[in-house]
Amino acid sequence: MSILFRAVLAFLALKLGNLAINVATFPVLTGAGSARPRPTVSLLVPMRDEADRLVHTLPAILAQGVDELILLDDCSTDATYQLAETMTADHRQARVLAGAPTPPGWTGKTWACQQLGAQATSESLVFCDADVVLAPGAVLSVLAEQQRQGADLLSVFPQQQTASIGEHLLVPLVDDVLLCFLPFPLLRADVPSAATANGSLMVFNRRAYDVLGGFEAVRGDVVEDVALARLARRRGLQLGVVLGGAIVRTRMYYGYRACVTGFARGLLATTGGSRARLVLAAGWHLLAYAVPPLLSWRRPRWALVVVLGVVERLVVEAKTGRRQWWQAVLQPLSPLAALPLFVQALRRTQHWKGRPYTYVAAPSRRLTGVRP
Template identity: 55%
Template sequence: MSVLVPARDEARRLPKLLPGLLAQPADEILVLDDQSSDGTADVVCAYADPRLRLIPGRPRPDGWIGKNWACHQLAEAATGELLVFCDADVVLRPGALDAILHEARRQRADVFSVFPRQLTGSPGLGERLLVPLIDETLLAFLPHRLLDLPVPSAAAANGQLLAFWREAYTTIGGHEAVHDRIVEDVALARRARRLGLKLGLALGGDLVQARMYDDYRQTVAGLGKSLRAAHLSNDAVVLASAAFHVTAYTVPWLRWRHGRAWRIAAVLGLAERVLANAKTGRGAYAEAALVPITPLAALPVYATALRRKARWKGRVYP
């Protein structure tokens, strides 16, 4: 098993990630320093474990998304039969890698991804308003049954923790096949489905957790860069999604006194958040009170998705 970590300016996050990785039964742990400017390489070199190796990243070729280029280089350097790509914002508890291996085999998955338990930590409401939408989208809107049917467009994966058997990765063409896709995980999943490979999914629970963003502004930028691709790269679909969420979760509260149906719709929106938090183990049930204003707080995310360029990690992509 090879654990592969693309890292660009992750000196602050790696001290939380690496101890958990070193507690796993991985045969090798490769961290690629993607031309960082913050001492990422020094953090990696501070750990003395023969399995841990720092790989200096090569300059990014034209047309490549930075993360995809980093993952491509990691795969070239890896020797394992199971390639586990892990983002620097993920934290693995003891037993996580064994659980991933067991569940991938149980589901007979060629490509297997984990949706970490999403953590929020800033004192403001920004993260708590938007980050839980990741879980709600996964649990309330993804048609899971279609993943077992011959519908190639029905595909889901999470690049935060994404594992491939070597043969499957080669068949897909690796990250090179999706080198220009900002939402590379979904693109890889769809390509895998088209090639007849099986996808596997799991919730991270207590074993795999992540804190993706630090505040509201960063959350808007992070979700916004991915939202367009997740909506078929279509402006009309993006706008329809925004209108649906405002109508389904905000308007019922404004119409509370206009009939029983509106009150039922309002309460169901709260129930959805409570159930999603329970399923993922997040708890934080008081977040349900934020549901009516969450679609309004998400409007800047949709506005970001409508732009023709995305900025992330100091790079600009079309």
């Protein structure tokens, strides 16, 4: 066997091994049960240019039956604020706030969430992105899962909804990375790289939020959810994660271009700011997934690698509940589709919804607000 073949085979075997562990252990929201005793709940929704999304997501958010619902318009350039006010007019527990302009040193989302946290009055703070679709009783299910895991901070990885080919190629990689590289049992271990979270839906108990210092603690971080998780680990707080299943779903980006722009915004941070690691990761995934189908025409043993890649995607689809089985055949094309994403991520400054985002390297970490 060639060295390359053995290396790729070992890589896929490692991923499939982690995936097997997560199939057995990674929790998925089912909608069964509710928190006992039930805490008071503030559902907090940051919004920027979400008018097109709110029509589909806000009715389900309003139906969650929480003690207070606060929506904050983060200086939108569309009709987000007006639409939110109209849709919440008959709901006494709901308030719509106009956010203040983002101060220097903050990202737009961390500042919006910080303002929301300052307004909340409940024992549990549930931060939910405006593009998240909640099933009936979703918030109660999340709180029950938080209690079951004994988590101070629990985040939900929503079931990813995709429509265009570009979305099919790129968005499921979020689940692939989570389920193939992070065995769920490691979440309770003192391993910094195993501390992760998803900012689409995060729930804090009030004590944990105060211990962390709110979103001010990660005010300049582009990937604020992971930064919060790592800070929580350092502060001795218990982390929890759960897959959203059919209870919490989202369509993150609409179309290929939006996927590239959205994912590129935080990709450099995942390598600690190392562009060399970013290039190596792109090249390695091309070798592991895109090249084997070409080699298998002349070297049949490479067909095994192709099959393992497809099996990996099928198992991820099954675990997340997406069950878009036909998309498994796209697995070899995903690294090719991701190349523009990696190229864009190499730039120092990214743009999203009209705002610049610049990665701040670790030596300047104090400028991002993450406390040692």
